[in-house]
Amino acid sequence: MRSCYAKSRRVGIRIQTTLVTREKQLEAWSRLVVDYCQFHKIYTLDITDISNTELFVNATLNRRLPLDGVRAVFGYLEHKRHIDWLDKSKNRCHIYWRRPEEWASLIYEWAVSNGLLNTPCTLYEITQGDDVAQESFYGLDKDVLLKSLAILVNQRRAQLLNIGKGNNYLQRASDFLTYGDVIEEGDTVIVYVNFGTAYAVEVRRGCTLNMRYGALKHEFLIGKRYGSRVSATAGYVYALRPSAALWTRTLPRRTQILYTPDCALILLLLDAKPGSVLCESGTGSGSLSHALAMAISPTGHLYTHDIEEPRVKQVEEELKKHGLGEVTTCVHQNVCEDGFFVENACDGVFLDLPAPWTAISHAKRALSRTRGGRIVSFSPCVEQVQRVCDMLRRQGFVQIETVELVSRKLKVADMSLETLKEFAHSNVAPDESGDGGEEERGGKRRRLDLNACVQETSGGETAKISHSTLLTYPAAQPTHTGYLTCATLLSWPMPATA
Secondary structure, three states: OHHHHHHHHHOOOOOOOOHHHHHHHHHHHHHHHHHHHHHHOOOEEEHHHHOOOOOOEEOOOOEEOOHHHHHHHHHHHHHOOOEEEOOOOOOEEEEOOOOHHHHHHHHHHHHHHOOOOOOOOOHHHHHOOHHHOOOOOOOOOHHHHHHHHHHHHHOOOOOOOOOOOOOHHHHOOOOOOOOOOEOOOOOEEEEEEEOOEEEEEEOOOOOEEEEOOEEEEHHHOOOOEOOOEEEEOOEEEEEEOOOHHHHHHHOOOOOOOOOHHHHHHHHHHHOOOOOOEEEEEOOOOOHHHHHHHHHHOOOOEEEEEEOOHHHHHHHHHHHHHOOOHHHEEEEEOOHHHHOOOOOOOEOEEEEOOOOHHHHHHHHHHHEEOOOEEEEEEEEOOHHHHHHHHHHHHHOOOEEEEEEEOOOOOEEEEEEEEOOHHHHHOOOOOOOOOOOOOOOOOOOOOOOOOOOOOOOEOOOOOEOOEEEEEEEEOOOOOOOOOOEEEEEEEOOOOOOOOO
16 A cells, blocks of 8 residues: 555546546556555545645645546545445545445345344344454444345345334335324325225325225325315215224235235234244235334334245335334245245244145254244145145144134024914914815915913003014124144254264
């Protein structure tokens, strides 16, 4: 480095106007700035401060590069993607003697070589830990580190878990986890029309919802309290706060979905709670994904997998809009062949696959060895259940059981019985033959309850007899029938290392 500095003193302190010479000068000065920052481990620069250093000032000759020349050098650095400005006035910047994508590659190679894939690491461990003391990214600036990790996240090589200091979604006005008092632009609102009709809308100015009660402009929703009645052009609707159950009713159905009763039982069988780490496959339309994410937030995490990439991207976008992006990771991956995104980390695994028994061995590797965990599989037919149970036994799972959930709504109704007086005045003709012979074959005879108690009023008139009973209401109740097979994997000690 000293030889470089000595050479810089012999270089002219003026930026030439000739294009070829100017290009060479800017390239040499830019390389000198990058080497200087790398030698001194500098990650953030202030142009005013750096212009007074030996980089641009020759004290021996009493000459210096003017500020416009310094800005020309930094403009060249920006063109070569070696800096990012931190303010609009372009006085402070991040200097990259290695670009974020280069740092990302080095960090990932370090994680692979040290067997740290699918292992949580803190920012301190990556930049200040004893294991990285000899690495080039030791002491790396936090902002530069986060940019590098963001590149790994986009490449689906890493996942940022914001635990301990509150998540970014808490800054939102209102979403699936945070409750604002009034509706704001950008919020997801459930527009309730009637018992069988509801819509999920993202409130945007200039947009309109057309329905059976006319048109509803989104501007009429902004500023209203959740639960308020809002007038449309031909009636009124209710603006409700979103929840997992309401989202299940209103979500765009790209596949068959699991309904609220199934989701509730799955949460129970998985023992989902705040702080749990869960894996799901497949994602589908995201009905269960929302229920799981809301159950484990704010300190848990959900890894949801699907083989259809457009479906994964759509659900990922919806989860981010609903404030659940910090606690979820959507992965485009075939778990039956490639396994799950994480290993030795999960508290529970849910399978909704055509051949779930092929993924059970991968699910076992995803479950935590020290904590153990639960596995739940949804199957539409008994043949699948039999193969799943057989594979669970082979893999060492215990407490294997299968549950069929068929919900039925009942209604208490009062039924009136016919009294003897009403029966006597009925149009039933008495038997005129009087011989007590058998009735005509195929005829029907009213059956009397001889044990019924008839109360008489003071006037001698008989009162109606009534009793309560349970009726299935409504009579037709469609439901997504299926079988839920659950099992437990007990913790087991890690193999001893030599």
